[in-house]
Amino acid sequence: MSPPVITEPSPKVTTTLREAFDLCVAKTRNNLVPLANSSRTWAFDVDGDYPAWEERFLEIGNWTTSFFTGMGVLAWLDTGDKQFLHDLALIEPRYIAKMEGENAKETMHDLGFLYSLYSVALYKATGESRHRDLGLRAAQVLADRFVPEGDYIRAWGRMDEPDTHYAGLAIIDCMMNLPLLYWASEETGDPRFKEIAIRHSNTTMKAFIRNDDSVYHAYRFDPDGQPKCGDNYCGNFVESHWARGNSWAMYGFAMGYRYTGDPRYLDASLRTTRKFISLLDDEVVPVWDFRLESGMEPYRDSSAAAIAACAIQELETLGKADVDMIRTKKTLLARLISPDYLDGNPVCRGLLKQGEIGDGVGKAKSAYTSWGDYYFMEALGRELGIPITWW
Numbered sequence: 001m002s003p004p005v006i007t008e009p010s011p012k013v014t015t016t017l018r019e020a021f022d023l024c025v026a027k028t029r030n031n032l033v034p035l036a037n038s039s040r041t042w043a044f045d046v047d048g049d050y051p052a053w054e055e056r057f058l059e060i061g062n063w064t065t066s067f068f069t070g071m072g073v074l075a076w077l078d079t080g081d082k083q084f085l086h087d088l089a090l091i092e093p094r095y096i097a098k099m100e101g102e103n104a105k106e107t108m109h110d111l112g113f114l115y116s117l118y119s120v121a122l123y124k125a126t127g128e129s130r131h132r133d134l135g136l137r138a139a140q141v142l143a144d145r146f147v148p149e150g151d152y153i154r155a156w157g158r159m160d161e162p163d164t165h166y167a168g169l170a171i172i173d174c175m176m177n178l179p180l181l182y183w184a185s186e187e188t189g190d191p192r193f194k195e196i197a198i199r200h201s202n203t204t205m206k207a208f209i210r211n212d213d214s215v216y217h218a219y220r221f222d223p224d225g226q227p228k229c230g231d232n233y234c235g236n237f238v239e240s241h242w243a244r245g246n247s248w249a250m251y252g253f254a255m256g257y258r259y260t261g262d263p264r265y266l267d268a269s270l271r272t273t274r275k276f277i278s279l280l281d282d283e284v285v286p287v288w289d290f291r292l293e294s295g296m297e298p299y300r301d302s303s304a305a306a307i308a309a310c311a312i313q314e315l316e317t318l319g320k321a322d323v324d325m326i327r328t329k330k331t332l333l334a335r336l337i338s339p340d341y342l343d344g345n346p347v348c349r350g351l352l353k354q355g356e357i358g359d360g361v362g363k364a365k366s367a368y369t370s371w372g373d374y375y376f377m378e379a380l381g382r383e384l385g386i387p388i389t390w391w
């Protein structure tokens with residue numbers, strides 16, 4: 001009898017956070033060079049095949065490449081293997097090019113995600129000043145998106161195109177872009193970046209968090225800066241409650257509190273955290289939107305779960321997480337490392353299954369997501385004692 005033909009390595013079932021983190025390191029080791037050699041960026045994919053994504057790094061929509069570079073820095077901090085730094089450097093020319101000439105106008109607010117998880121992370125990891133310089137340049141371009149009439153950072157569209165549909169639009173996700181600005185003020189001594197972060201946070205607190213502590217995905221402002229109405233691009237509908245947006249608010253306001261000591265930001269983080277926890281069901285990983293109509297597919301969002309775990313860890317580090325929050329964090333992580341969510345197949349580039357991606361308003365799909373993978377690895381890293389210094 002001939003032996004069975006083995007076509008690919010067998011999936012690994014992780015039982016501990018350490019094993020799950022090691023799997024993240026192994027997949028990151030496989031991912032960085034192909035990402036650097038690809039003419040495209042990577043974002044999400046239904047089968048975890050990230051190279052299938054069509055967008056290029058310099059396109060205005062790119063906000064996801066750095067989730068892979070952030071994983072590279074986490075892997076380097078854990079292993080000390082300089083190969084990770086070498087591979088990360090292969091991607092550097094694109095980050096430089098994105099801040100040059102016209103390219104710097106073809107951007108949106110997610111420069112925070114992109115450059116915190118590349119330039120700031122590498123500057124903090126290596127002390128090399130070129131990473132500091134590029135991070136500061138990105139912070140300047142992000143600061144240029146601030147609209148002083150309304151005290152908010154505009155989310156999308158070129159700033160020199162005032163008549164686009166995106167004029168007057170801010171989104172909750174932007175709370176995660178503010179650490180780049182806080183860092184820039186700390187680094188330069190120029191208070192202007194921090195002031196923009198504070199003014200945007202104050203606006204977000206007032207406009208986005210509803211009285212019942214649920215969160216709008218988006219908000220529109222008049223040309224004179226007056227708040228106009230809630231809006232939606234990612235959740236089910238304008239007055240729905242997008243789970244990932246809730247997670248961005250939890251984590252973004254917790255970090256705002258860390259940088260400013262403003263108790264209103266802590267309150268915003270705690271309120272949205274309690275709201276999130278109150279809406280979880282036995283599956284633990286949330287449905288993608290907490291306000292689905294009956295008959296809608298209740299897709300889960302593993303990425304919202306991973307981001308929420310990081311937010312609770314941040315509150316824990318600040319000494320502000322209560323017992324219920326800490327219990328929820330442990331349960332979320334236990335669920336995410338189970339084979340229902342974590343893909344142990346080393347051939348698959350993606351880590352977390354069942355992340356939510358939109359296919360138009362109200363149309364969710366289940367996929368592997370770069371951001372879910374990154375925040376999952378960050379959450380595991382935090383539990384293992386790896387210092388997260390770039391936010």
Ligand code: GLY
Binds near residue numbers: 173234244
């Ligand atoms: N920042 C976009 C998203 O969370 O899908």
